[in-house]
Amino acid sequence: MRCAVIRIGTPESRDALTELVNIGMGQAGDSLARLFDTFIQLSIPRLTMVEPAQLAPAITAMIGDAGPIVAVRQAFSGRIRGEALAIYTASGCDSLADLVGYSDVSSDELLLEISNVLIGACVGALASQFSLDLCFSPPSILRRCATAAELLEPSQLPWQNALIAEVNFRVVERPFCCHLLTFWPDESIRVLLRAVDAFLAQL
Amino acid sequence: MTTSILVVDDSAVSRSIVIRSLPAGWDIAITQASNGREALAALEQKPHAVVLLDLNMPVMDGYEFLEAIRQSALPRPVVIVLSGDIQPGAQARVRQLGANAFVKKPVRAESVLGALRECGVL
Numbered sequence: 001m002r003c004a005v006i007r008i009g010t011p012e013s014r015d016a017l018t019e020l021v022n023i024g025m026g027q028a029g030d031s032l033a034r035l036f037d038t039f040i041q042l043s044i045p046r047l048t049m050v051e052p053a054q055l056a057p058a059i060t061a062m063i064g065d066a067g068p069i070v071a072v073r074q075a076f077s078g079r080i081r082g083e084a085l086a087i088y089t090a091s092g093c094d095s096l097a098d099l100v101g102y103s104d105v106s107s108d109e110l111l112l113e114i115s116n117v118l119i120g121a122c123v124g125a126l127a128s129q130f131s132l133d134l135c136f137s138p139p140s141i142l143r144r145c146a147t148a149a150e151l152l153e154p155s156q157l158p159w160q161n162a163l164i165a166e167v168n169f170r171v172v173e174r175p176f177c178c179h180l181l182t183f184w185p186d187e188s189i190r191v192l193l194r195a196v197d198a199f200l201a202q203l
Numbered sequence: 204m205t206t207s208i209l210v211v212d213d214s215a216v217s218r219s220i221v222i223r224s225l226p227a228g229w230d231i232a233i234t235q236a237s238n239g240r241e242a243l244a245a246l247e248q249k250p251h252a253v254v255l256l257d258l259n260m261p262v263m264d265g266y267e268f269l270e271a272i273r274q275s276a277l278p279r280p281v282v283i284v285l286s287g288d289i290q291p292g293a294q295a296r297v298r299q300l301g302a303n304a305f306v307k308k309p310v311r312a313e314s315v316l317g318a319l320r321e322c323g324v325l
Contacts, residue, residue: 012216019214019287022259023308026287039292044213044259129309203219 008049008163008189013196017165020196021045024125025167028180031121032169035114036099036176043168049189050164052157059148062166063087063179068145072115076123078134080188082162084123085181086115090145092176099176108141115139118180122167130195159185163192206324207232207249209280211242211268212257217308221255221285224312226325239263243271250278253324255315256302258286258293269300281322285310 008014022045029040050058063069068090075083088111096110097103116139127134143151163184170177184192208231212218218235225231234251236242240263242254258265265284272279284297287308294305304318319325 015214016216019217022214023287026259026289026308029288030290033290033292039296040290042259042288044261200216203216203223 008047009193009196012200013193014047016196016200017192018045018047020126020129020199021047021122021165021167023129024122025169025180027125028118028121028167029169031117032114032178035117036171037101038099038174039172041170041172043166043170046166048164048166049161051161052155052159055152055157055162056149058164059087059151059181062164062181063148067091069148069151070111070144071142071146071151072111072139073142074115074119074139075137076119076127076134077137078127079132080127080134080184080191082123082182082184082188084119085142085151085183086118086139087148087151087179087181089175089177092174092178095175099171099174111141112139114178118169118178119182122180123182130192130199132191132195159183161186161189163189205230205232206253207234207251209234209236209242209245209251209254211236211239211254211260211265212285213237213260214257217257217310220310221315224310224315226312226316226319229325239265239268239271242268243275243277246272246277246280251280253319253322254280254282256282256284258284258288258297266296266300269297269302273301281324283315283318283322285315 029042033040070088072086165182167180210218234245238260256265282302283304284302285306289307303322306314306318
């Protein structure tokens with residue numbers, strides 16, 4: 001299914017925002033690399049604007065058909081607000097305890113901790129570049145062993161358009177992979193783009 | 204003498220930030236490339252003294268570019284990696300592949316200046 005293309009700012013502001021997401025992803029990747037004590041392969045960030053009805057096909061297109069997935073959700077608020085969704089393959093989650101070298105912690109606790117580290121670093125780095133203070137809610141496991149279509153119910157999403165910033169973290173030669181999606185609703189997109197424009201004006 | 208500098212980054216905004224971070228009054232000629240393959244083509248056309256290289260790029264990333272110039276007969280430029288991928292493994296890997304210095308993004312003028320001095324370019 002194709003998603004309608006909704007324009008995100010100017011090409012220059014889109015480029016700047018992608019680069020700032022890239023920096024946030026790098027800081028999150030560094031946190032994960034230190035936690036796992038291994039090298040983390042990072043993707044090239046992708047920005048997509050979608051309507052609620054397009055969300056499930058957009059997520060499916062991003063994560064592919066990787067089998068059952070586990071999703072962790074964490075909200076953030078401040079002058080910008082939104083939600084982050086860390087999506088893992090169920091098979092990759094099984095190797096978590098082995099990756100971090102913990103044997104006495106449940107895989108749910110590990111997932112929540114890893115998601116907290118990734119989301120905090122990625123979204124926090126982006127916000128700090130605009131001097132925007134954010135509060136994070138505690139992360140929670142949204143669904144376990146779901147498909148992308150089952151993750152979110154479009155009619156319950158309180159926005160008309162959302163900017164999805166997608167970054168992926170992959171451990172080389174291990175099944176672990178995390179797709180980190182951040183959703184920015186309408187008003188936050190406007191705040192974010194104003195901040196990007198102010199950033200560009202300083203160049 | 205004019206110093207030829209090749210700035211490689213898929214983000215035009217990022218290239219602009221990097222160029223603006225270079226010391227004012229320095230006699231330089233700048234070429235821009237948006238991925239490793241374009242950068243290789245630029246080096247094949249004419250030698251550059253310094254390459255300021257991003258890592259995470261489409262088509263050919265910074266690692267592949269470093270590997271390619273290591274295996275080529277091209278004159279070896281000073282390569283300073285500027286990347287948001289700041290994990291220790293990334294920094295070690297680019298050093299192994301022949302990069303001379305590593306600067307963390309977001310790029311700050313003083314960090315670029317320090318790297319240029321570290322490499323003996325300034």
